[in-house]
Amino acid sequence: MKVEVGKVLKPQGIKGELKVMPYIDFEKFKDLEVLTINNKEYKIKNAVFRLGYIYLTLEGIEDRNQALLLHSQSILAEGEEIELEEGEFFVQDLIGMDVYVEDENYGKVIAIDQFGSADVITIQGSFGKWQFPYLTDVVIELDVANKKMVLDKKRFEEVRV
Numbered sequence: 001m002k003v004e005v006g007k008v009l010k011p012q013g014i015k016g017e018l019k020v021m022p023y024i025d026f027e028k029f030k031d032l033e034v035l036t037i038n039n040k041e042y043k044i045k046n047a048v049f050r051l052g053y054i055y056l057t058l059e060g061i062e063d064r065n066q067a068l069l070l071h072s073q074s075i076l077a078e079g080e081e082i083e084l085e086e087g088e089f090f091v092q093d094l095i096g097m098d099v100y101v102e103d104e105n106y107g108k109v110i111a112i113d114q115f116g117s118a119d120v121i122t123i124q125g126s127f128g129k130w131q132f133p134y135l136t137d138v139v140i141e142l143d144v145a146n147k148k149m150v151l152d153k154k155r156f157e158e159v160r161v
Contacts, residue, residue: 002036003082003090005029006075011067012055018067020054020075023091023114028082029054036076089144091119097147099123101156106130109149132160 005024012019022029026049034041035058042058049055061067079090097109099121107125114120118133132138132151138159141150 001079002076003079005077008070008073011064014064016061016067018056020056022054032077037073097149100150101153130160
């Protein structure tokens with residue numbers, strides 16, 4: 001299963017380097033050997049972490065013009081290559097998850113937007129469509145294996161939109 005591990009922000013310089021917004025920590029990213037962008041596989045030549053971004057050099061991307069073709073594209077990797085620690089999960093594992101506020105089913109996770117300070121979860125169900133930040137005081141239980149998320153009612157009502 002391919003998982004999204006980052007997004008190309010822009011070319012960096014004239015030799016084909018890419019500035020990337022990582023969706024996994026650098027230690028996991030640097031262990032990857034092959035990435036998929038636009039359904040094409042690229043071997044990683046070099047990856048450097050600076051100021052919250054990864055600067056990436058890929059085989060086959062030799063100049064700025066080639067790098068420009070990858071602007072704003074999602075970067076995928078084989079999920080099996082990424083070793084997750086206990087309690088870690090892929091963002092896409094949350095899609096389709098049942099969301100409960102106390103014991104009441106509010107619907108399913110339909111989207112997750114990543115903005116930096118906190119991911120924003122969108123749920124759709126019988127109560128309508130809601131968005132809320134993924135915060136530890138809002139999401140009080142997360143069972144990835146059983147596709148179940150439980151929210152604190154008071155905090156959810158304070159932060160939902």
